[in-house]
Amino acid sequence: MHILHIVQIYHPAPSGAARYFIEIGERLVRDGHRVTVLAANAFDLEHFWMEGKRSIAERTSVHAGVQIRRFPVQRLPGPPLLYPVLRRAMLETSRLPGTLPLLRRMALLTPRLPTLWRYLETAPELRDVDLVHTTNITLDFAIVPTQDWARRRAIPHIVTPFVHLGEPHNPQIVQYYTMPHQIEILKQSAAVLTMTDLERAYLLHKGVANELLHTVGAGVTPESTLGGDATRFRHEQRITGPIVLTMDTAAFDKGTVHVVEALRRLWARGVEVTWVQCGSLMDHFEKFYATLSDQEQARTRLLGFVPRATLHDALAAATVYAMPSRTDSFGIAYLEAWCYGLPVIGANAGGVPDVITHGANGLLVPFGDVEALAAAIMRLLQDEALRQAMGAVGKDTVRHSMTWDVQYTRVRRVIEGVVAQRHNILVR
Secondary structure, three states: OEEEEEOOOOOOOOOHHHHHHHHHHHHHHHOOOEEEEEEEOEOOHHHHOOOOOOEOOOOEEEEOOEEEEEEOOEOOOOOOOHHHHHHHHHHHHOOOOOOHHHHHHHHOOOOEOHHHHHHHHHOHHHOOOOEEEEEOOOOOOOHHHHHHHHHHOOOOEEEEOOOOOOOOOOOOOHHHOOOHHHHHHHHOOOEEEEOOHHHHHHHHHOOOOHHHEEEOOOOEOHHHHOOOOHHHHHHHHOOOOOEEEEEOOEOOOOOHHHHHHHHHHHHHOOOOOEEEEEOOEOHHHHHHHOOOOHHHHOOEEEEEOOOHHHHHHHHHHOOEEEEOOOOOOOOHHHHHHHHOOOOEEEEOOOOHHHOOOEOOOEEEEOOOOHHHHHHHHHHHHHOHHHHHHHHHHHHHHHHHHOEHHHHHHHHHHHHHHHHHHHHHHHHO
16 A cells, blocks of 8 residues: 655654654554655744744655655744634634635645645655545644545545643633534544544544544554663753653643642742753743743753653653643653653643543643642652552553554554445445
């Protein structure tokens, strides 16, 4: 089979969606299939709406047998605020009847990937594509034209939407992932792959057919995740005491601000603990971080994007992993923390409650509840036996049901079923 992946951000960018498609794509190649990835040239998510953010210069490359082509992002002229204003306008428009065609057009205003669209229409190497797999439903500017292209050529199109459900009973986040044109994309797909049963149930409630929905989840490969050197990390970072680690984009919705605020409360009470952050930095977080005092910043290590080896060293050195996000459909970093036997703290939001079992392999707190977060961190810092017990349960969970090999088997089964159905239709 020749499988086409449309992934807005791809290797080596630090993205959960990128990791998912890397793992699936590499295994498809090992199984003898041909995989082509079309991606934007963005390295940071903010590159889609903001000048000056990191991008990837290389236009074509091969990674683990996967062919990669990148296309430059184009934006309408204007300040970065233009993008959220447009998305808000789309949301308000979506409340009106009969606006689905308008929403699809608005989705293509900014950012845009016109050279990708032209490549789809003209590239002879795409004439034998058997299946198209797109992702990130909120970054629909790449999905809308791809689905149209696939439909005209009778190529089956499947989607891994990574819907961010946000907080229970609060539509502030999820409404940007489930506008009418986005739900219509899913309804018109050959299959929809969800990360958790929570995401699946929500999309079923929004009208996506039951037979289209498949929960596949995400995973980790323990053998390639382990091996971090705690001593090296502590020596390089000059840390001797407990470490609270966060590995993801530093942003408000990821709960990064709340982790810092919780630790500020613990520091004020005399608790000796260092916060380490690994991952891209959103502009608004950098501005928040600049407001910390010199003494507070001295108790942090804001490392930003680092190589995988450094991530593994940080995991080996950490005492607690904390990422109380409301914008995670799964949270691969929790699994990486469990590989090292760490207890984890997440928010009771998104798909995370289907990943973390509160009180067993970690703790869940309400998103944005700084006092509850501070209490959860303190509880784990004070109770070594509890940390070890939760970390052991997490490690066991990963080993038995959350490896990439397990998840790939589920994805492959969906792909094979969709392609076989297309073949049967063509034979008839």
